Amino acid sequence: MTIAVVSKVDYAKRLADPGLIVNSGPFKFLIRSSIPTVAHNLSCLYSDFSRFDTSSSASFFDFHVSIDPPNALRRLFFKQAQFYLDGRLVFNPFPLRHATAMLEWGMNWCVSTQVHTYLSIHAAVIEKNGFAVVMPAPPGSGKSTLCASLVQEGWRLLSDELTLIDLHTCQAVPAPRPIGLKNQSIDIIKQRYPEAVFGVLSADTVKGSVCHLKPPESSVAMQQVTCPVGSIVFPKFEANAVTELTPKPKGQAFMEIANNAFNYSTLGVVGFEVLKNVVDRAACFSFKYSRLDEAIEVFANLPLPHEI
């Protein structure tokens, strides 16, 4: 059964129980929620890679997550929601109107804190011509805006938040999910790409207004296809800055990525060896930009590893 043929009411009922199955790269989530906006958001953003389980047999899931209002007594006083992983409460209760954003952040949290079978780096990762471009950057650097634009321009989305590196092949492993955009970035992408599909807006979160962008169907279709890392680009949006791509020393790039990795220390020498291989084979750049058109052009002309 595909999501397209399920009515809105039926979708919400099924999301509450038995739950929606989402396949994101190597991970399988079972998501449950009784919150209508969460149902609406999921039906908008995950239609290409989710389904309701119609079989009666028990399935294996990497993460059982749910997001629901708190108990009846608390519900009388607060319009809140809570995030659960495997039935355990993970975060403090948050405003109900932030439920859609919290589900996405919670799912990111599940992978970044529970999975150590990959080197996981806080970075966006996209692909073109068979090579991945990894974009590690702190919040506010314009990483997601740039990633959303490039994906709309035909780049394959592997992930907007988590770059997963296979510990044996050192290749980038896709785990596509919706791209989280904040504040002005939402309108910039909406105006630039009117055909793009957006989910529900969560206003006044700790990160400001947050809205997620549906990943392209083609990226989802290729979510099992890994690829070598060709470039590592450290983007930085600066108002009125001249677009500038400059080579970055590999040692510095290594240390910055290690600092941006969720489990580099946990993996120990394995993490070091994997990251060493990735950085050694990739071209590393710092990238400053203020105009998306110019940024897109720079990425279109990024040299392939064998051209450097």
Add this chain to the structure above:
Amino acid sequence: MVWGDEMVIYQHQSGDTHLFGGTTKHILALCVLRESFSVNDLIESSPDYFNDRQEAEVFIASIVQSLAQKDLIVAETL
């Protein structure tokens, strides 16, 4: 791992990763190539320019001490 003027080292005992450049990288590279060497050897082969001998010795000694504190090399006074 050596990339041009940079050296990245993973220290198994502590699990720390270090990035070194300049004379520090040069000292560590010598450690890999040779079992032991003197301060004189270091000054003569250092990529840095020193105005006088005393300045050079103080500088090299501070680097050696710093590396020894990190347990990356063993410094002995003969």
